[in-house]
Amino acid sequence: MTDHDSPAPAVPSAPGQWVLLSYRLPREPSTPRITVWRKLKRLGVVQISDGLIALPADARTREQLEWIAEEITDVGGTATLWIAHPAALAEERRLARTMTDARTAEYQAVRAQAEEARHQPDDERQRTLRKLRAELRRIQRRDYFPPPQRRTAEAAVEALHPAHPSNTDSAPEENSA
Amino acid sequence: MKWATRAGIHIDRAACAWLLRRFVDPDAEFVFVTDPAEAPADATPFDMRGAELGHHHGDCSFETILRRYDLTADPALRRIAEIIHEADLDDERFDAPEAPGLDVVLRGLSMIGDDEHTMAVTKPVFDGLYEYYRRATLLGREPA
Structure with missing residues (x-):
């Protein structure tokens, strides 16, 4: 699999691992929603859709998202952590480009x-x-x-x-x- | 007593292990697991998702353990807790310029050895920090 586009930075030939957090928070009270969103923003997550965010997987990102998942469940929400590969390189590049x-x-x-x-x-x-x-x-x-x-x-x-x-x-x- | 935590320890878990052994349970035995489900039934889990001794209400596990074992009266431990909090969470809740340096040291250690090695190397580091902040408290200023 080679890149036929204009010169791009060295990109791996297969998509890497990402850690995804899918979560739902009660609409009220709004303070925990805002706290969680601030923490996610601080980590530089990419939002895939409403309630689904992603980061490239490493020991630190995975751990940080684990704690945020815990915090979400602590305030009555639900959260699931996933380790995933984008199905195609182009998908991964799109995520990386957004970030x-x-x-x-x-x-x-x-x-x-x-x-x-x-x-x-x-x-x-x-x-x-x-x-x-x-x-x-x-x-x-x-x-x-x-x-x-x-x-x-x-x-x-x-x-x-x-x-x-x-x-x-x-x-x-x-x-x- | 047996204590269990996730393998691949960084700043918070290394500091928690030091704290538990020095102030809570001198005979502490540590088990490192990759999945929380692997933790032995007779071990008390810490710094793991779902554990009482984990992150709660924006605190890191070190702060949770301080509170759980009534160690918050010790100003040197409180100062170390602020540093661990910033090194682990980096949310600027405390002013701890020591944190980024300590964090990098721990990350580097995890690259050159296993968890036992990290524990062995960090023990005198945390002992030294504790002594430094204990003296700082007595003096009311930075010790020489």
Whole structure:
């Protein structure tokens, strides 16, 4: 099975393992629904349909979804965890693409904020640097298929540091020398 | 007593095993299983789905065990619980900058040895952390 499309990143020749969570939560109260959804979003899940989400299977994703399944049953819902292979590579690529697109948008937002902060005063820029590093770390934790924007966002954030080469030669009003 | 947990231990289970052996049951014997159904009937399960000593109400298993065995009065254990919580769940409920580093150390350990090895290596690590936060509590600041 070879890829006849335009050059794509190295893709395996068979679909990999995914962990799926199918769940149902009572409509009311809404707080547990929101809590669960926030946790799933934080993990970067892809939603296949209403009440069915997926992540590439590894020890961590499987465990995290197991605990969320437990939490769902604790609040009176139902949850089943599945380990599955998409039937075709194209299916898997579609899932991966959805996840990559979501992360790309997040990285682009970080990069935009970093570029906007370039000309902030020193201490304000340091605060932005700390904030964006933390934000990057959160995104990286749920980035299963890294897009090229990951690197550009990282570079834009690190460029906010006073010791970064771009700041030592182009910041006349600063005293970083 | 016998205690059972899932094989392939990471931060929460390694810390729970240390906690159980040091503060609850000095003769604790641990069984690692791949499926909760394989846990021996005479073993108390922890950090497994459906177990009393598991994740509950947003807490990790370490926090659940602290509460279950009335260990929450110890500030050093409470601090370790915050670190384990963040290393395991990473939900920013606590400020624990130690967590990501400890998490990576445990992940790496699981790649080079079995669960017995991880337990043997992490025992002095958790003993050391406990001593550090015990002294920090006494001093009211970071110990040297």
